[in-house]
Amino acid sequence: MSTHEDGSFTYRYPHPAVATDIAIFTLREGRLAVLLIERGEEPFQGDWALPGGFLRPDEDLISCARRELCEEAGVEAPLLRQFGVFSAPDRDPRDRVISVAYLALLSSDRLKPQAGSDAADARWFAVADLPALAFDHRQIVEAALAALRSVAEATDILLDLMPARFTLTRLQAAYEIVTSQVADKRNFRARVLESGLLQETEDMERGPHRPARIYRRV
Amino acid sequence: MSTHEDGSFTYRYPHPAVATDIAIFTLREGRLAVLLIERGEEPFQGDWALPGGFLRPDEDLISCARRELCEEAGVEAPLLRQFGVFSAPDRDPRDRVISVAYLALLSSDRLKPQAGSDAADARWFAVADLPALAFDHRQIVEAALAALRSVAEATDILLDLMPARFTLTRLQAAYEIVTSQVADKRNFRARVLESGLLQETEDMERGPHRPARIYRRV
DNA sequence: CACGTTAGTGTAATTTTGACACGAAGATAG
DNA sequence: CTATCTTCGTGTCAAAATTACACTAACGTG
Structure with a gap:
């Protein structure tokens, strides 16, 4: 940013919304599972989506991810790792939204009772058996899985599970x-x-x- | 994003600006060098900064990075790799700006005459000898170097130099x-x-x- | 033609990785 | 109480990958 032509360049175009999405995985019944939230309104009403939400003015992205995970899914996240940014202009039909995606792992003894305070419903889904996902969240989950697998072979990240x-x-x-x-x-x-x-x-x-x-x- | 409480959440807070910054490296006189642009206006007037600029409504982030690199530095970038997102709320004194950072390498026979069409001046600086950098760009350069070194040992990326x-x-x-x-x-x-x-x-x-x-x- | 400089090459030692099989410990059922 | 079932826990050897190491070759120059 910042080395732009004139001081008001920031405002020449409307700003996109900025959000985080969190792909949080755990092990359930011998399968890798990801936490999804049921969408209560349009668009994609009734579909499932990754937990996440919009960035607030006073927080950075990782704080946003941590907060959303807590609000929507009641999960006190351990470590969050940023693994991608999704920016296709039409990825949200309502508005331009840039999504910064985070990866997290939850140890299998801390599967909270899914008390998502905000969301309609929150459930774990085996990654091999995902429902219809809202927006480009299928693609985000695939990218998260690729990131998880590539670091799993090289680090101690699996201890977080x-x-x-x-x-x-x-x-x-x-x-x-x-x-x-x-x-x-x-x-x-x-x-x-x-x-x-x-x-x-x-x-x-x-x-x-x-x-x-x-x-x-x- | 997207699994928020109500359909107007997007507008509850002002949207941040979204920009890309590009850390493009080459080899000059036996040293690793990064391309910097001299800032012509406040803030940080006279300091140096990474090339980059704001996202437009019709482009995704990598297109933005490619375009800015071309406009500001006259560089036809080869491969761009996203390596980080910088989101501290106060990183730009004017306005909230989220910056998505890209890494690029330029082969040493294509150092254009630095004809940055937009920017006041563009120069290569040895990374061991950087001038004062605007915003958090010092931190971005450090992160880019770390990313470059970690992939250099494991891939063929150096052929791009x-x-x-x-x-x-x-x-x-x-x-x-x-x-x-x-x-x-x-x-x-x-x-x-x-x-x-x-x-x-x-x-x-x-x-x-x-x-x-x-x-x-x- | 002697000297200076960089190019180009192979082998042996070490370390790392991968393959492989069986006795031990406790629970349970007859 | 003993036989059976199930999972636990352990060491060695071969193969492969990595590292260390030093000299001759080719050209330009003076």
């Missing part, structure tokens, strides 16, 4: 669900243990089989 | 300048030749020493 305490088998399952590829058990365990990000606890998860050691984040 | 025909020694020099670390000559050559991105030409670059094979992109 885990509850506070978990077994290595569950962590590996999360990895396999997100990347859609199976991992070797021994290699996987060696890798994550050497990373130093996990701490062994004293406790074991029990079941009709040999108990599994429970770990937590360092 | 090369002229049409170049020697492997010059390509390696570009790599070393951008990453700030020396590479082993034999390993570097083996790697880029095996990548299949380069094609040997018949020609040699001559000098007071053994001639060097000239390559070009496939």
Whole structure:
């Protein structure tokens, strides 16, 4: 911006609206799921959409994303990562809207009762089985998934999908669900243990089989 | 955006201006350089700034970036990569401005005579020796450099810094300048030749020493 | 034709990655 | 109480990728 021809250039054209959309994922019933809000009014009434909303004058974009996630979905988001900007002139039929998209992960033990204060309804949908999405939100979800998968293989981001305490088998399952590829058990365990990000606890998860050691984040 | 409480939410608050800024880099005299435009008016009159400008109603952001780069700096940009969004409420003293930042590379044989049609003056500055920058453009340049370095090690992006025909020694020099670390000559050559991105030409670059094979992109 | 300068090349050591199978521990049912 | 079922937890070896390393070749110049 800012190096424009004259001081009033800012006003030569109408300003677009600026909004954030948040693609927040979790694991539910062994599938990767994304949080969607049901639209109560036109356009796209009855369709589902990513949580999000318009930027306010006194906040920056990430604050906007965090606020909207909280207001619409009752979710106290952990880390938000900006992964794209959507700016096609006709992406919103009412008005010109630029959307800055954020990616978030929610650990599977904190799936709130979906008490979206603002939105009509909020639900988790398996990404393999999405309903009709409003606007270009299908495209945004696809971009979010691509971003998630590409960082999942290179970072510790998947720990954000885990509850506070978990077994290595569950962590590996999360990895396999997100990347859609199976991992070797021994290699996987060696890798994550050497990373130093996990701490062994004293406790074991029990079941009709040999108990599994429970770990937590360092 | 879009899943807001009522249909007029868009207008509850004034819309911010939306702009693009472009950090375009090249190699000059063995140093990495970024293109800056001298500001002709307040605020920050006399300071230098990244090329960029406001989004028009009929274009998307990447088109805006391409257009501004052309108008202000006379540069026909190659590939533009979006790497960040800057949204601090007070980043422009006049008005609320959201800036979407793009990264570009220019091959060193196409440094146009800087005929920025719009801007007062346009010059390349070595990134190690930047002047006072307007707005938060120092921060944007730092973010662009970080993005450039992180992709340089993992992609073929550095070929965009090369002229049409170049020697492997010059390509390696570009790599070393951008990453700030020396590479082993034999390993570097083996790697880029095996990548299949380069094609040997018949020609040699001559000098007071053994001639060097000239390559070009496939 | 001797010297200075940069180009060009291969191999061995090390590290990293990937493949692979079986005994251990507890729950349950007969 | 013992047999069975299920999941847990573990180490080694081969292959591949990466890194380290040094000398001769080719040309220009004086």
